[in-house]
Amino acid sequence: MAFSERVARLKSSLIREILAAAQRPEVMSFAGGLPAEPMLPKVEWAEMPASMGQYGMSEGEPALREAIAAEARALGVPCEASQVLIVSGSQQTLDLASKLFIDPGTEVLLEAPTYLAALQAFQLFGADCIGVPQEADGPQIDALRQRLEQHKPAFAYLIPTFQNPSATRYSEAKRDAVAALLDEFGVTLIEDEPYRELVFDEGSATPIVSRLRKASWIYTGTLSKTLLPGLRVGYLIATPDLFPYLLRLKQSADLHTNRIGQWQALQWLGSEQYKGHLAELRAFYRLRRDAMQQALLEHFADLADWQVPQGGLFFWLTLKQPLDTRTLLNPALAENVAFMPGEPFFIEPDRHPGHLRLNFSHVAPERLGEGLRRLAAVIRQAQAGMAA
Amino acid sequence: MAFSERVARLKSSLIREILAAAQRPEVMSFAGGLPAEPMLPKVEWAEMPASMGQYGMSEGEPALREAIAAEARALGVPCEASQVLIVSGSQQTLDLASKLFIDPGTEVLLEAPTYLAALQAFQLFGADCIGVPQEADGPQIDALRQRLEQHKPAFAYLIPTFQNPSATRYSEAKRDAVAALLDEFGVTLIEDEPYRELVFDEGSATPIVSRLRKASWIYTGTLSKTLLPGLRVGYLIATPDLFPYLLRLKQSADLHTNRIGQWQALQWLGSEQYKGHLAELRAFYRLRRDAMQQALLEHFADLADWQVPQGGLFFWLTLKQPLDTRTLLNPALAENVAFMPGEPFFIEPDRHPGHLRLNFSHVAPERLGEGLRRLAAVIRQAQAGMAA
Incomplete structure (x- = not known):
């Protein structure tokens, strides 16, 4: 074979x-x-309209995209609903980003350690992965600068808030330093935040994408850690130079994310409940x-x-x-x-x-x-x- | 960029x-x-167990895999539940198969015309697509033999039953002839059957995969044309030499298919309703x-x-x-x-x-x-x- x-x-x-x-x-x-x-949580389905059974848009449900954009703006992420793509769990963001950026031998920058399934997804597409050592408050900034000087990564993939596996939360200073370096070298940031809402000890953690001035970015999150993973509903928000490609890749991957899960997510997002x-x-x-x-x-x-x-x-x-x-x-x-x-x-x-x-x-x-x-x-x- | x-x-x-x-x-x-x-159809959700909200298996829900295998066996497809992979709509089968087989320049064999979204998915991965002209009762067999003699396609992608776009239903004779040729040349078959159940004029149409003796195969179907496309629940059934790879590719793509849609599909499949x-x-x-x-x-x-x-x-x-x-x-x-x-x-x-x-x-x-x-x-x- x-x-x-x-x-x-x-x-x-x-x-x-x-x-x-x-x-x-x-x-x-x-x-x-x-x-x-x-x-x-116990969820209700009785009110779901029958139209959710029909085919939907590859972008996702318009009302859900609006709600996610509003939540992101409240975090400081500058975006419109038109930049939001609903994905079949945020694992799919890794697949779509791999397709967008990675040929065999393409360099990508990761934390060391990093999320295992991301590493595997990037390697499947043939990425040449470059690691930046992680400290208690985020990546070693000197090492990050040195990697950026010596390599041309297609993107940096970072999990700055309660990283899987290391649980690290980047400090404010390191968030700023990382953003400044990615801007300086013009490297796209993929910021993965599945755990943002699972916070036990308060502290500021404005997303790094909100600190970028020039670099392109993809910000990705999920309902899997806070609502129901079985819905398989996540999202990405991308700068307008990346969005149209990600949308077509999404359509080619699975047409669109299941609408029943999207509808359920919309019942919760932003509500008092x-x-x-x-x-x-x-x-x-x-x-x-x-x-x-x-x-x-x-x-x-x-x-x-x-x-x-x-x-x-x-x-x-x-x-x-x-x-x-x-x-x-x-x-x-x-x-x-x-x-x-x-x-x-x-x-x-x-x-x-x-x-x-x-x-x-x-x-x-x-x-x-x-x-x-x-x-x-x-x-x-x-x-x-x-x-x- | x-x-x-x-x-x-x-x-x-x-x-x-x-x-x-x-x-x-x-x-x-x-x-x-x-x-x-x-x-x-009007669907009910009240009985869905809360456990469907949790993460699930990449293979899909065991009971749904069993039900799909039983339906396939009734059609003549020799298979066990262990060969069934639940996918996020059968479009995902095309993505997974592309990942499994296609490097830039890999030859694949298609009907001419063929399903547009399949053609685009294969071309995205760099396939060199080879067409076999379609007649009223299926592909030109002489042309198929000639293509197989002159090329080494990684697979043949066929839609033998009410093809999209041509509506062709392969005759029994052509089904047999295609199977014999694929066996002779050892070419894997991907048989796509979204429309099988939407039949208006009776007639036999046993799947081609059931006629193969040696060649590997993937048989793919969906609930989208007969139940609710918004669920995004499809399936593939693969020979055991292909299944483990497709499973890992599925896991890397989106972990697993949404479980609420899988549960709903299971309520219908095989029922009198x-x-x-x-x-x-x-x-x-x-x-x-x-x-x-x-x-x-x-x-x-x-x-x-x-x-x-x-x-x-x-x-x-x-x-x-x-x-x-x-x-x-x-x-x-x-x-x-x-x-x-x-x-x-x-x-x-x-x-x-x-x-x-x-x-x-x-x-x-x-x-x-x-x-x-x-x-x-x-x-x-x-x-x-x-x-x-």
Whole structure:
């Protein structure tokens, strides 16, 4: 069978395999990024007009595009509804952006670590990925300047607010510095913000796209983390030089996003009910974050370092004594514990051993301590084996 | 702005522009392929479990995959549920298959004419498209053999049952002949069947994939023509050598298809209610097909030749005096009539003037005669201009 060249770059998805293993009910899973089941809001469908069953526009529902543009403007993103494209979950933004920008060998700039599924999508299209080391308050600015001086990336893909996996929230100063550098070098920014609304500790985080003066940009978000991921409704907002191409690529990919999910999203976006739901969600996840922090202090204080995440869904642990955390997966699953190894979040996995991504939204607090105790034991045993 | 090479191959979508123009309420549109609004079934959502709001599997809902496999087996397609992938409308099958097979310069085999959006999707990925002329009962078999002897296509993309745009239903003999040739040359078949259930005149049409003995295949269908296109739920069934790649490509494209649409599709598929709905749909469209035939005989008998479609949604007209039908678009729209020019359905549009695709499902019968009268007048005027 003669497949395309890109199929050779199609990785078997570690995430899918881990999540499949984690679906056994006895498994305590810190692996996924799923919303907690009890926090999925009850939704009503009775009022949906029959016309939502018909074909729709590739751009998305006009009223939803207006609502998303209004929310974005309130965040400081300068945009009109005409710049909003409704996508089938924000994963699709990565596919469309890859098609727009990436030929085999095209350079793209990413945080190190970065979102695994973005890295895989860009690599599938043949991108030559360049990493910028991440610090507690955002990317190393000197490294970013050096990369921009030495390379010609088609775009920079950044997740500045509660990054997956590192949970980093860029500081104001770094947001400004990044924007200034992208303007200086004329590099397009793709800013991915799935976790913006899942904030537990207040603080300013105006999007970087709102600080750009010249560079083109795509800003992308989703309803999956705050409403219902099963709707598969996300969006992108793009500068007018990019929008028409993204629209045609969207049409070629799947004609348009399902309208029933779009209609449901519109019932919530900007409503008092949604504000109330977001407040409940933050309170719920804050408690789980705090419970995880307590349990980590108990079981991991001597094993790893970490920052307390101010938002999002993950803790990012750095082992004091690094080892390839992929080797821990099977022993952990044998103890009915699932987690996400850190290596695949890096462009060169083998050069970045010793990180674990732990989701805190899914495991119920009463099982948390036991799950982390078992995971710590697996790590201790592996490290003892290394020392031996 | 440095875009990817493929963006240069991204055509402005004539379809989208025509459909946009056709949305003005005063326009009588024969352009689209939309189901008739009165035939969109009333659907219920009250029983949908809350769990459909959570993330799902990239493969799709297990029960829906089972139901689709059962329906396919009843048609003679040998398959298991494990070979079924739920996609975001069958347009997505074209995107996934393009990713799986097409590098710039990869040869693919298509009917001439073929489905416009498929042609555009394959060309976007850089396919070198090879056409096989279509006759009233399917492709010219001699031409097909000759193409297979002279080329090495990665796949053949065929729409054997009520093809869009030509409405052709392959004969039994041609189905067998095509299968034998694809087996002989070891060429993968992509068989696209959106219109299978919209049949007005009985007759056998077992899928070609069920006649293959060796060649790999992808069989793709959709709920969009028979239930609700707004759900964006389609499917593909693939041989086991192709399935794992298509699954990973699906995950990279949009994680999974929306679950609410999948749940709704499952309520209908295989039910008595669905069988009743399909019977009503066929009766409704048969009447519209017959009304269109009458109106065409009245207004187009001296202008064009055509076959009466036995299924699907379109008449395909061949002008007795060919001209570039794209030049008729603006004069027709000035008369508040929209139609689809035939040229873009061919790999080399300029070499195939003189066809029109007319949809018969959308325009109400009482406006049909007036719409076709105006369209015929536009054609007569253009032909008179050519003669002058």
